Amino acid sequence: MMGKNKKHRSSKDRAQDVLRCDVCSETEWEKSPAEVHCSTCHTNICGPCVAKHMASNDSFKHDIVLLHSANTDVDLPNCPSHSTVKCELFCKQCIVPICLKCLSSNHNCHPVEEITELCVTIRAKIQKNTEKLKTELIPKFKNFAASEEGKTKQLTQAYEIFKSSIEDYGKKIHRAVDAVITKYKAKAQLMSETDAQILQQQREDIKRFLSEIKKEAAQNKLLEKSRNVTELLAYKEKTRDAPILKNIIPPVFKFLPDALIESSIFGYFPNSQVVVAQGEPSWKTIINPVSIDVTCYTHQMPYKQLYRIASTKLLGLWTIGSENIVRLINTMNGSIVKSITTPMNLIDICTNDSENLYVCDDKTIYKKDSGLNFKRCFSAPDSWSVKALAISRVTIPETDVTSGIPLNLLMVLTEGTRQCKVVCLTNSLSPMREFQYDSNRRNLYNPNRSDFYLAENRNGDICVSDTTALVVIDKLGKFRSRYHGQYTFRELFTPRGVTTDHRGNILLADFGKKCIHLLDQNVYFVRYITGGGSLDRIIDVSCDDNEGVLVAESDTGKIKYIRYQ
Structure with a gap:
């Protein structure tokens, strides 16, 4: 009796190692290992009993899935070709989810992988990527964010120095321009005095010449009335060096175009440069220069x-x-x-x-x-x-x-x-x-x-x-x-x-x-x-x-x- 009970317990222990079909005979020794699971009836079924189970109650649709899929934490998609069946496999060749019926037809001999295992792999990748984000990128960009405030402060200070340099240079230019204006005004004054002297000398020459020819004209008038043959024969027309008259055209100041004035004084206005810093993110941003x-x-x-x-x-x-x-x-x-x-x-x-x-x-x-x-x-x-x-x-x-x-x-x-x-x-x-x-x-x-x-x-x-x-x-x-x-x-x-x-x-x-x-x-x-x-x-x-x-x-x-x- 004790030996029989021992044998019975041993067999029962072995039966607990696998799930048995719930549709087979009620005798434990006759139950086959379950292969699929009916999610509708919550029943474990062996292969030979699938048809028997589905025929037992045809008033509703039986959702038959692989046994291990019944305990998965993913929702398997419905097969687009067989609407009553869930897709439990993934065709690596066609890159689409498929069901068991698809495997025996359109995807026969294609390499496949169980969707649940694929999801486990994908979740592992997601976990690894999340860990990388948390341990590498997030701390790194927190440091970048903290340093940006310092950069902004440095940039503001640099531009203040830049504007101050422009102002200082402007003052220097003002002094230089004032000096040049003073120099040129003095030069213009000297030119004016020189030209005025030329005109004054020309007026004096004209007056002297006019006096001489008036005097000569008066002498000629007396000579016209002379009866002295000797005086008349001795008359010779005088050679006169008339003064050369000059016209002075005053200079006209020609202004440079505004654009040339600006560029000649300040040269080329420098632009800031946007560059990718070494060791920072490697993506590139294209910055279109301003066209002038x-x-x-x-x-x-x-x-x-x-x-x-x-x-x-x-x-x-x-x-x-x-x-x-x-x-x-x-x-x-x-x-x-x-x-x-x-x-x-x-x-x-x-x-x-x-x-x-x-x-x-x-x-x-x-x-x-x-x-x-x-x-x-x-x-x-x-x-x-x-x-x-x-x-x-x-x-x-x-x-x-x-x-x-x-x-x-x-x-x-x-x-x-x-x-x-x-x-x-x-x-x-x-x-x-x-x-x-x-x-x-x-x-x-x-x-x-x-x-x-x-x-x-x-x-x-x-x-x-x-x-x-x-x-x-x-x-x-x-x-x-x-x-x-x-x-x-x-x-x-x-x-x-x-x-x-x-x-x-x-x-x-x-x-x-x-x-x-x-x-x-x-x-x-x-x-x-x-x-x-x-x-x-x-x-x-x-x-x-x-x-x-x-x-x-x-x-x-x-x-x-x-x-x-």
């Missing part, structure tokens, strides 16, 4: 149409237009310094700091001599035409060019509408290098254009505008970039003159959009220069070394000077 365009002055040129301009960098600007006259103007006051009439139909003009001036028609390049004449220095080969000029300052290393001679002149040559190339000349004005094709033997430039504009950047890049695009190659002729404009305007991109500034930026005139495209050295667009909307049909541009660009308007014949930052 100031049209400082406008000069009307005596051309019906302007064609090309070239700055001498020394307050001078050479110009050519519809008349065959080359003019040098003073960029400050617009006065014409020199005028050279030529028999050529000029196409382009270029110069450099030493004022070597080159001009060209469609066949020949001329260089200005020390006077006001042009000497022929280069002729294009037969069937070729000269389209644009630029002076180069880049030296090609001896490893790249046999002679190592510094380049002197660049030009664009075309052969009808068939070929187009850039030719580099040496100081001896003989062709040294030619750039026509890229590495794939494709044309760099569009030969089917009539107008070209040429400039060299400070890094040696050669920039060619052909009225449809800007093409940039390096100093060895390797293709760098082709710029087709920005598509933010309705007007077509119509590039014309091109120039570069002392920072290596490229400035490209846009004839139709009435603006200038400012590009960086890598031919990336920076912004537009619009001159406050005052520009009209820009044909050419030329930079000085002071953050300024001279702009030629084709139809108005105006030269405008724009200060940009």
Whole structure:
């Protein structure tokens, strides 16, 4: 009896290790291990008894789930394909939850994972991330928040010093201006006294001369009545040195434009810089700089149409237009310094700091001599035409060019509408290098254009505008970039003159959009220069070394000077 009870207890202990089916026979020994759970009836069921259980009461829907899912703390979603069944699995291949029926049909042989286990993994990741936020980022940014107050205080103090420096500098400028005004007023007073003395002396000379000729007139009148032959024969007309009359034109003080007064006194107003501090968050914030365009002055040129301009960098600007006259103007006051009439139909003009001036028609390049004449220095080969000029300052290393001679002149040559190339000349004005094709033997430039504009950047890049695009190659002729404009305007991109500034930026005139495209050295667009909307049909541009660009308007014949930052 005791052995039987022992055997019975042992079997019962083993039965408690697993959950048994609640639908099987009431005899404990005949109950099978439960495989699923009916969430509706709260019943554990083995596989063979599922149908029997569902048929036992078909008045409501039985929610059958895997046994371990019955005790989970997540709400399993309904299967979109089998609305009466819960999704207990997750298909890793299709990245969707599925039920057991889906596993045997559409997702057969797909790698799956139980949703409950997946949720456990996800919760572990969430817990790990939360722990990282609490232990790392939150303390770190608490420190940042605390330091920001100190930064604000330091920034306020720095700006107070900055404003105080401006005020101190202003007082210094006031003293300097007062001193200059006193000096110039004294100079003006001296000039006034000197000129007054000249006029006083002139009045005295006139009075003396008038007295002399009156005296002579009286003597002549007596002589007229004389009967003495000897006196009459001895008469000779006196030679008189009449005083040279002078007119003094007093000076007129010419005021600088306000923008130039400000920049000449204070220079360039510095902007603060926003940078990402080392060791702080690595995300980047793009800060667009404020665009400042100031049209400082406008000069009307005596051309019906302007064609090309070239700055001498020394307050001078050479110009050519519809008349065959080359003019040098003073960029400050617009006065014409020199005028050279030529028999050529000029196409382009270029110069450099030493004022070597080159001009060209469609066949020949001329260089200005020390006077006001042009000497022929280069002729294009037969069937070729000269389209644009630029002076180069880049030296090609001896490893790249046999002679190592510094380049002197660049030009664009075309052969009808068939070929187009850039030719580099040496100081001896003989062709040294030619750039026509890229590495794939494709044309760099569009030969089917009539107008070209040429400039060299400070890094040696050669920039060619052909009225449809800007093409940039390096100093060895390797293709760098082709710029087709920005598509933010309705007007077509119509590039014309091109120039570069002392920072290596490229400035490209846009004839139709009435603006200038400012590009960086890598031919990336920076912004537009619009001159406050005052520009009209820009044909050419030329930079000085002071953050300024001279702009030629084709139809108005105006030269405008724009200060940009």
